[in-house]
Amino acid sequence: MLVTDTFTASRDGRPDPDALLEKLQQDEQAALRGKLRIYFGSNAGVGKTCAMLTAAQREVAQGRDLVAGVVETHGRRETAELLSGLELLPRYNVMHRECALSEFDLDAALARRPAVLLVDELAHSNVPGSRHPKRWQDVEELLRAGIDVWTTLNVQHLESLNDIVSGIIGIRVRETVPDHLFDDAHEVVVIDLPPDDLLRRLKEGKVYLPPQAERASRHFFRKGNLLALRELALRRTADRVDAQMRDYRRERSINTVWPARERLLVGVAGYPSDERLVREAARLAQKLEADWIVVHVPSVQRREAGANRYAAAMKTLALAAEFGADTATPSGMDVAETLVAFAREHNANRLVLGHYPRKVWQFWHQSISDRISRRHPEIDQIVIAHGPLPVVVAVALNTDAALPPSRAPAYLWASLACFSATAVAALLLQVFDLANVVMLFLLTVVLVALRYGRGPGVWAAMLAVLCFDFFFVQPRWSFTVNDTQYFFTFALMLGIALITGQLTARLRHEARTAAGRERRATSLARLARDLSAALTVEQITEVALRTFSGVFEARVGLALPDAIDNVHCSGAGAFPIDESIAQWVYDHGQPAGQGTDTLAASQGRYLPLKAPMRVRGVLVLELAEPERLSEPEEQRLLEACMSQLAIALERVHFVEVAQSTLVQMEGERMRNTLLAAISHDLRTPLTTIIGAADAATPHAPPGPLTQLLGGIRDQASSMQRLIENLLDMARMQERGVRLNRQWHSLEEIVGSALRQLREPLARHVVRTALSPQLPLVEVDALLIERVLVNLLDNAAKYTPAGTLVQVAARQEQDSIVLEVIDAGPGCPQGSTPQSLFEPFTRGQQESAVAGIGLGLALAKRIIQAHGATIEAQPQATSGIRFVITLPAGHPPSMESL
Known part of the structure; x- marks a missing residue:
């Protein structure tokens, strides 16, 4: 990971004016936003919601305007009791897969605009068709509106810990929250509970209902998992507190290091032996369980000395990143002061530096560690000896040992300038x-x-001294000096050259650094502006190809996924890419190709475009100078540009999803309206036909006429049930399933359904097997009766006359199991049993049996609205078994009834 370099070393300790201005602007923006409080825990059941509600009760008692926007009790009585006395925001119903679900009403919350709003379960995924796909996005909109929000969050839902958690519990958590929401929260309240206490609460049914609790104790809620997640939660909270402490020290310009937590700062100079220094630091950080940062301060003479040391330093930083260290390249004139300032900025309590033995002729030169010890004795240092440099390396790294070819013109012009000055x-x-x-x-x-820097300046000084001595100092035409005063003149000229050259080198270094930062900032701002104006994937692709090729001087390709997640090259101007490599990068979310450890022989570098929700594509770069991306500044620029591109692709994707959902909802609404209108128009004629058949049957003579009237009545009744199903389906899709739950006897509901279908079932053998010890069930009796009518009518239609139709009911632990079994043809070939519950799906296509395939779909929606399940299980020989599992609940005593 790269640490952003946002500070400039200052020896007087004064805060950076730009940083102060930025902080002031952030404070002004924060004053307009609401404050987010997160109740954070390691697992469900540690008491986050209860703690939030208890604090809410205290706030309400003090007169604060607080509203419960959405609080999930999960059937826990103690949680529901804490809601008493709080104002509850009504939820709105939304249809999803033919089932009415209640969701948090964001518009109602914005209209009510309380001082504090409770929004439970921050990582919750909203029902498709909602304004935002995730609840945390609802919370962000509330915060932007100036409303304080209290919420709850488990550690496994943090995006950065998703892979770690999945490795611990063996399950990938799909609902995640971006880390910036956690880091930017105004307050995080940690709710901790020892694993043994949490397991005891689980057994007592205070976390999940008994059937769910039993499954959870065998899988997720194992003690080892709970211990690991608890450590993750506490460590993540400690990281946040550490960041807050660093911000506090930065705001108040506190220069002393607070050793509240071990953090190592490792400085590398660009020597090959720095790899040993990094390995030693990695082992030390592991023993101390400390964070560590590896930095390289670029030398102002880097351009004059060649790229050897800088390339070696970048290689060392890459090695440190592989070991898990953060890396940075802070800039500064004085390496020692820059390291100390960086250590104070990041509250690093120990410096780890390498040390080479000095040469005899370097007796005057102090090492960086010596300078830090003399100027800042309060800084702890760990100095690791490198040993003498190899001769070859020493020569290669000596800035004065060889004249680089690229500097020859500068020395030539310096010589010509001295000769011209001599003539003048x-x-x-x-x-x-x-x-x-x-x-x-x-x-x-x-x-x-x-003009040319320190080296040519020193050469010019030496040549000027020689020319002045040879041509103008007595005795002329020789290098003999009789007057000692000229030695002072010679020394003065050499000193001026050295000082001027050093100042020039520093100014050039600062100018290059400033120009590089301006270029990166301008490129990123231009890309953000162009992407914000792009409305389609094609426009985004065009912007990406143009921008990346110009900024990084590379050939650019972009591979985007199709509907089945197969990536293909996008954009007319992109160069050909290997789609198999791009597919691997897209599937694994890891870079590959040139400059990586995976498929390094490939022509380009393949990089995943990671958005907050998922990978959105693959960027391919074929750089003219591949080593360019070894520089941390270029890496940061590339990562920022890729992040902007991925977010733009995700934005367009969700816009398309929202438009598609809107069109689908409008189509469903139009179809339901049409069906409801037709059904209403047919009900009156059918009722008249049934009434007329009933009235004419007693007066008709026995024989064909009586049979004809009976057939008319049966078919009209069947059509009437179809119309009722159509009306109920349209009503439920528009308004949702509204339940009138009461305690009822299951025997009465079954008996009423059999009486309704007395005539259709007359041709079959009907057998009931209801357990005599069945308790009362809390259901909507009319709707459960409708479910049984549809199942029995389905059996009457599709099973041969004289076959057995069974209705059975029994209690299994905390559930009531109701079964309807027939001996019909069963599930048709080529389809699954669960497909029978799809709307307008029939078991036998082109059948002579009347029907439109809504009965089972309506039954499933009613059962799901009760929090129950319904399944279709094919029989071994023939027929099908419909199994309904209802929660038993806790029926009241006869005295209370």
Whole structure:
């Protein structure tokens, strides 16, 4: 991971004015936003919701305007009791897969606008068709509106810990929350409970209902899992507190290091032996269980010395990142002061540095660790000896040992400048004194140092001294000096060259750094602006190809997934890419290709575009200079641009999903309206036909006429049931399933359904097997009766006359099992039993039996609304078994009834 370099080392300890301005702007924005409080825990059942509701009761008692937007009690009585006295925000019903679900009403919350709003389960996924796909996005909109929000969150739902949690519990958690929401929260309240206490609560039914609790204790709620998740939650909270402490120290310009937590800062200089330094630091960090950051401060002479040391430093930083360290390249004029300032910025209590033995001729040179010890004795250091540099390496890294070919013109121009100054001085000597002429040589040295840097400046100083001595100092035409005062002049010229060259090198380094930052900021701002204006995937692709090719000087390709998650090259101007590599990168979310450890021989570098929800595509770069991405600044720029591109692709995707959902909802609404209108128009004629058949039957003579009237009545009654199903389905899709739950006897409901179908079932053998010890069930009797009528009518239609139709009911632990068994043809070939519950689906296509395939779909919706399940199980020989599982509940005593 790269640490963003946002500070400039300052020796006077004063805060950065730009940082102060940015902090002031952030405070102004925060004052307009609501405050987020998160009740954070390791698992369900530790008491997050109860703690939130208890605090809410205290706030209400003090007169604060607090509303419960959505609180999930999960059937727990103690949680429901804590809601008493709180204002509850009504939920709205939304249809999903033919079932009415209640969701948090965001618009009602914004209209009510309380001071504090309770929104339970931050990681909850909203029903498709809602304004936002995730509840945390609802919370962000509430915060932007200035409403304080209290919510709950488990550690397994944090996006950054998703892979770690899945490795611990063996299950990938699908509902995640971005880490920035947790990090930016105004307050995080940790709710902790020892694993043994949590397991005891689970057994007592205070976490889940008994059937769910038994399954949870065998899988997720194992003690080892609970211990690991508890440690993750506490560590993640400690990281957040540590970040808050660093912000506090930065805001108040506290320079002293607070060793509240072990954090190592490792400095590398670009020597090959720095790899050993990083390995030693990695082992030390592991023993101390400390965070560690590896940094390299680029030298201002890097361009003059060549790219050897810088390339070695980047390689070392890449190795440190593989070991799990954070890396950074802070800039500064003084390496020692920059390291100390960075350590204070990140509250690193120990510096780990390497040390080489000094050469004899470097007796005057102090190492970085020596300078830090002298200037900042309060900083703890761990110095690791490297041993002497190899001769080959020393020569390669010596800035003065060899003249790089690229610097030869500078030295040539410096020589020409000195020779020209000598010629001009010879002419001026006829007019001016020698003391004035020497100033011309000083001016030449200064100009050369300013133009070409320290090395050519020193060369010009030496050459100017030689020319001045040879041509103008007595005795002329020799290098002999009789007057010792000229030695002072020579030393002055050399000193001026050194000082001017060093200052010039520093200014150039600062200018290059500032120009690089401006280029990166401008590129990122331009990309963000262009992507925000793009409305389609094609426009985003065009912006990406144009921007990435210009910023990174590379050939660019983009691979995007289709409906079945197969990636294909996108964009007319993209160069051909290997779609098999792109598919691997998309599936695994890891980079591959050039410059990586996976398929390194590939032509380009394949990078996944990771959005907050998922990977949205693959970016392919074929760089003209592949080593360019080894620089941390370029890596940060690339990651920022890729993040912007991925977010833009995800935004367009969700816009398309929302439009598709809207069109589908409008189509469903139109179809339901049409069906309801037709059904209403048919009910009156059918009722008249049934009444007329009933009235004419007693007066008709026995024989064909009586049979004909009976057939008319049976068919009209069957059609009437179809119309009732149509009306009920349309009503439920529009308004949802509204239950009138009461305690009823299951025997009465079954008996009423059999009486309704007395005539259709007359051709079959009907057998009931109801357990005599069945308790009362809390259901909507009319709707459960409708379910049984549809199941029995289905059996009467599709089973041969004289076959057995069975209705059975029994109690199994905390559930009531109701079964309807027939001996019909069963499930048709090529389809699954559960497909029978789809709307307008029939078991026998093109059958002579009347029907439109709504009876079973309506039955499933009613059962699901009761919190129960219905399944179709094919029999071994023939027929099908419909199994309804209802929760038994806790029926009242006869006295209370």
